[in-house]
Amino acid sequence: xxxxxxxxxxxxxxxxxxxxxxxxxxxxxxxxxxxxxxxxxxxxxxxxxxxxxxxxxxxxxxxxxxxxxxxxxxxxxxxxxxxxxxxxxxxxxxxxxxxxxxxxxxxxxxxxxxxxxxxxxxxxxxxxxxxxxxxxxxxxxxxxxxxxxxxxxxxxxxxxxxxxxxxxxxxxxxxxxxxxxxxxxxxxxxxxxxxxxxxxxxxxxxxxxxxxxxxxxxxxxxxxxxxxxxxxxxxxxxxxxxxxxxxxxxxxxxxxxxxxxxxxxxxxxxxxxxxxxxxxxxxxxxxxxxxxxxxxxxxxxxxxxxxxxxxxxxxxxxxxxxxxxxxxxxxxxxxxxxxxxxxxxxxxxxxxxxxxxxxxxxxxxxxxxxxxxxxxxxxxxxxxxxxxxxxxxxxx
Ligand code: PMP
Ligand code: GLN
Numbered sequence: 001x002x003x004x005x006x007x008x009x010x011x012x013x014x015x016x017x018x019x020x021x022x023x024x025x026x027x028x029x030x031x032x033x034x035x036x037x038x039x040x041x042x043x044x045x046x047x048x049x050x051x052x053x054x055x056x057x058x059x060x061x062x063x064x065x066x067x068x069x070x071x072x073x074x075x076x077x078x079x080x081x082x083x084x085x086x087x088x089x090x091x092x093x094x095x096x097x098x099x100x101x102x103x104x105x106x107x108x109x110x111x112x113x114x115x116x117x118x119x120x121x122x123x124x125x126x127x128x129x130x131x132x133x134x135x136x137x138x139x140x141x142x143x144x145x146x147x148x149x150x151x152x153x154x155x156x157x158x159x160x161x162x163x164x165x166x167x168x169x170x171x172x173x174x175x176x177x178x179x180x181x182x183x184x185x186x187x188x189x190x191x192x193x194x195x196x197x198x199x200x201x202x203x204x205x206x207x208x209x210x211x212x213x214x215x216x217x218x219x220x221x222x223x224x225x226x227x228x229x230x231x232x233x234x235x236x237x238x239x240x241x242x243x244x245x246x247x248x249x250x251x252x253x254x255x256x257x258x259x260x261x262x263x264x265x266x267x268x269x270x271x272x273x274x275x276x277x278x279x280x281x282x283x284x285x286x287x288x289x290x291x292x293x294x295x296x297x298x299x300x301x302x303x304x305x306x307x308x309x310x311x312x313x314x315x316x317x318x319x320x321x322x323x324x325x326x327x328x329x330x331x332x333x334x335x336x337x338x339x340x341x342x343x344x345x346x347x348x349x350x351x352x353x354x355x356x357x358x359x360x361x362x363x364x365x366x367x368x369x370x371x372x373x374x375x376x377x378x379x380x381x382x383x384x385x386x387x388x389x390x391x392x393x394x395x396x
Contacts, residue, residue, distance in 0.1 A: 012134045019127055020360050024344065033348035034378075034386045036308070037356045039180070039326040041377040045244035046293060049286040053249075056278035065277045067269055069097025069253070076284040077253050083291075084212075085223050087231075093258040096265050099275040100250035101210045101239035106132040107268035108206055108235055108254065109172070113138035117171035122157065124361030124368070126180050126208070141165045142363050145184060148320045155184035155320070159193035166197065172204050173197070175224060178211035181358050181373040182329055183322025185215055188222070195227040204260070205234045210252075213243045213294050215324040216302040225255075235260055240283040242326065243297065245377070249279040301326065301376070304383055308376040311387025316394045317372075326377040329358055333370040335393060340372045351389040 007014065024037030044050055061070075068074065074091035081087040089095055098104040105128060113119060115137040121129050123142035133140045143165045145155040175194055177186040186194070198205050205224060212221045225234040239252035254264050305328060312319050317330035337343040340357035347353050358371035376383055 012137070013131070016127075016131050016134070020356055021127070024354050024356050027345070027348060028354040031348035031352075031354075033352045033354045034382060034389070035354045036374045036376070036378065036386055037344075037354040039242075039375045039377055040247045041245040041326075042379055042382065043245060045246045046286060046289060046297075048289065049244050049246065049282050052285040053278050053282035056281035059281075061278045061281050063277060065097075065274050065280055067274060068095070068265060069274075070277070070280045070284070073097055073251075073253075073280045073284040073287075076287040077255065080287045081236075081255060084221070085226055087223070087225060087255075089255045090258070094255055094261055096254045096261050096268065097274075097280060098252045098254060098268055099272045100241060101208060101237050101252040102128050102250075103268060103271055103275075104237040104239075104252045104254045104264070105129065105174075105206065105208060106135065107271055108237065108264045109133055109136050109138065109174075110271075111263040111267040112204060112260075113171050116169060118167060118169040119172045119174055120162070120165045120170060121174045122176055122179060123363065124181055124358055125363075126176060127361065129174055138171070139169070140363070141167070141170070144362075145179070145182060147367070153321060154323070155179070155182045157186060157190045157193065159190075159197070162193060162197050166201055166203075170201060170203060172206060174206045174208065176208040177224075178209075178215060178221075178324035180211070180325055181327050181356070181361055182320065183325045183327050185219070185221075185323040186224075191222065191224050191227060194224060195230050198233060199229040203233065205230065207234060207236050209236060209238045210242045211325040212238055214298050214301050214326070216298065216305070216322070218295070219323070232257055235264065240279075240286060243294070244283070244286050245297075246279075246283075249276055249283070251276050251279050251283045298324075304376045304378065304380060307380045307383040308374060308387055311383075311390040312374065314387075314391035314394065320371075326375050327373050328376060330372050330374060331370050332372050338370050340370050343370075344372060351392055353386050353389050 021038040028035035074095040078089045078091040109132045113136040117138045120141045123144045235256040241247040320329040322328040344357045356373040359365035
């Protein structure tokens, strides 16, 4: 292994530097701009969940929990999968609690991929996937979602594109829906296509479902795992962070077959071993909240989206419709900016707002250079102020 004189970092991790989310939050802190970059809410989640955590600390749940997570949380996760999706998991062998979805994803990739194995990912690609694949010495194979066009209003995963990415080294398909950063939710035809390809090539599939409860228009979420032939080959990964607006707690989970969960557990136990003992008790209570509370969380997020959107439109950006998540993508080319990275670094000066350039989520950003991601997981009054500031861009 060669190491350059200016950095002790191994070459395969050099492209990663500081995450775009951390960089943009630092820019917001430095400039005092409204932070619509990193996806974290500016209000706390359901009060019952917060109080349950305080209670758990006072009750003395402050030492290492069991390696796979406390039994009440594993039971609550299994019950949540049954209640929402009709899926049946044994909490003893088919559920693993992790340090957020991030650790679940990294542990799964480390457990299942060897040097040179290929992982098919949707592009734009969430940053931690590419880094985790590099940690495993595996190789990412991006499949670009087709962008919205005059004839097709939304993003779309085309089966032909997915098939073209499969080789005899393909080990994993890593699917994220609802998708960060586009807000695209895979529809029935796209899910069928993924299932067909996975079964045909006998692939393991990881589904990153951290936004499972943040779909708009009252649309129900359909996990890929529920399709024929998928339960035995899919690892469902999710997290309490986004659903309950508690991104700092880092309580995530994996549900799959006993064999796949055992494999991920082996890697996971040497990453963090365990985490968040009192928060595990609180998330167990959160997952048991009535359906209507979950629906209220997605309605609230949709209402926040509706506050920000007019600002982007009034600024003259081309807005790509979002179907869920915390995010919306806008093309700033109509404003005369062809480089989103440059635009985002200048945005605090231009109008006192921070956003994330979506171009960084592409291996080759050709055709995506002017796309910007705005987060709307903020209080309506903050979003209204941001919308007004952004609308002012047009007159500059
Ligand atoms: N996957 C996606 C698509 C995300 O947007 C995020 C950010 N929440 C994560 C994974 C990481 O989740 P966690 O904070 O639970 O590690
Ligand atoms: N998931 C969050 C986002 O997409 C960021 C999480 C992080 O900073 N790693 O903005």
